Amino acid sequence: MSQTLAALLKRQTDAQGPGKASPFATAVDGLILLRSDHERHPSHHIVQPALCVVAQGAKRTTFGGRHYEYGAGQALVVSVEMPALSRVVKASPSEPYLGLAIEFDPAVMRDVLACLDTPRAPAMSHGNVGHGVFVTDFEGPLADCVLRLVRLLDTPKAIPVIAPLIMREICYWLLVGPHGNEVAKVVLANSHAERVVNAIHVLRDQFSETLRIEELAAIAQMSPSAFHRQFKALTSMTPLQYQKQLRLLEARHLMANGAIHAEAAAYRVGYESPSQFSREYSRMFGAPPRRDAATLKTA
Structure with missing residues (x-):
């Protein structure tokens, strides 16, 4: 086959x-x-x-x-x-x-x-x-x-x-x-997984905002500790790690496809510290933001 x-x-x-x-x-x-x-x-x-x-x-x-x-x-x-x-x-x-x-x-x-x-x-x-x-x-x-x-x-x-x-x-x-x-589990109405997915959608749509576990847990109708545990079981990462990856992927997209520079991209996706953004970006993509964006544009 x-x-x-x-x-x-x-x-x-x-x-x-x-x-x-x-x-x-x-x-x-x-x-x-x-x-x-x-x-x-x-x-x-x-x-x-x-x-x-x-x-x-x-x-x-x-x-x-x-x-x-x-x-x-x-x-x-x-x-x-x-x-x-x-x-x-x-x-x-x-x-x-x-x-x-x-x-x-x-x-x-x-x-x-x-x-x-x-x-x-x-x-x-x-x-x-x-x-x-x-x-x-x-x-x-x-x-x-x-x-x-x-x-x-x-x-x-x-x-x-x-x-x-x-x-x-x-x-x-x-x-x-x-x-x-x-x-x-993920599509069954009112299952634990389906409620976590609803919270994931909110996190995805509002990834540039400050993460409040209590608000996401309320959407999933769980306690904060239970939500954190179930979120990690479903996605293999914590809500904070999930948000961080969304932010860095969006920043990379903004820099590679537009005229926006690294610092502006950092603020756009929710970072308050350009230095923290640069550190976490380098850790995820293996190169500082400006160099990585230049490589992507050339490619």
């Missing part, structure tokens, strides 16, 4: 033409194609809830203190929006890294969950939110769905009709699969 998918992805990415860099958006909403002809240095980015499939090569992704390595025939499932550090660890011009990401629509996931004959609610009664990330084998009906979704790119007129149905089917196989409870 992986070889068939790899052949499809190679043909689709070859068609993008020389010089174009991965990731490649597609006509299927939420489907992104990935390719690298060489091993890559680690890159920081925000990962949306998604199914990340490897057809050829291998990749390593880090969330907080947890590391996940997955290769051909495997998939990384991310159920919560999180900052991540990713690296292609196996690729070459003769055998490039080939993969794809299918972003989840929480509304569709909830709708499919509601249709299941055996609701997941009883498994959610305890207070443990579990992890928001796991690696699973890519096989069976789930692999068949992904193949059909990629093949749709050859018949654009069929995409609006068939793609939403395949997306629902993908949600179904994830929810009834061996890790179904982990996926369901």
Whole structure:
């Protein structure tokens, strides 16, 4: 199955033409194609809830203190929006890294969950939110769905009709699969994980403001200590670490894509001390803000 998918992805990415860099958006909403002809240095980015499939090569992704390595025939499932550090660890011009990401629509996931004959609610009664990330084998009906979704790119007129149905089917196989409870926890109404996710969305939208754990805990309907514990269990980082990564990623984006300088970027994302910003930026990206921004612009 992986070889068939790899052949499809190679043909689709070859068609993008020389010089174009991965990731490649597609006509299927939420489907992104990935390719690298060489091993890559680690890159920081925000990962949306998604199914990340490897057809050829291998990749390593880090969330907080947890590391996940997955290769051909495997998939990384991310159920919560999180900052991540990713690296292609196996690729070459003769055998490039080939993969794809299918972003989840929480509304569709909830709708499919509601249709299941055996609701997941009883498994959610305890207070443990579990992890928001796991690696699973890519096989069976789930692999068949992904193949059909990629093949749709050859018949654009069929995409609006068939793609939403395949997306629902993908949600179904994830929810009834061996890790179904982990996926369901995040979308199940009023579960511990779903309430933590609501607080994460507030933190994401207001990341430049002063972090108040008590306010986020109130949104999650938990005590501050319980919220801190559940947040770290779900995202592999503390709320402060999560906020810091969001701030630094946004500052990097501002400097690389505009005329804004390092000090202005620091204030824009919520730092009061440029020196503290510079220290934490260098620690995360491996170079001071000005030098790193100049390198990104050149690249």
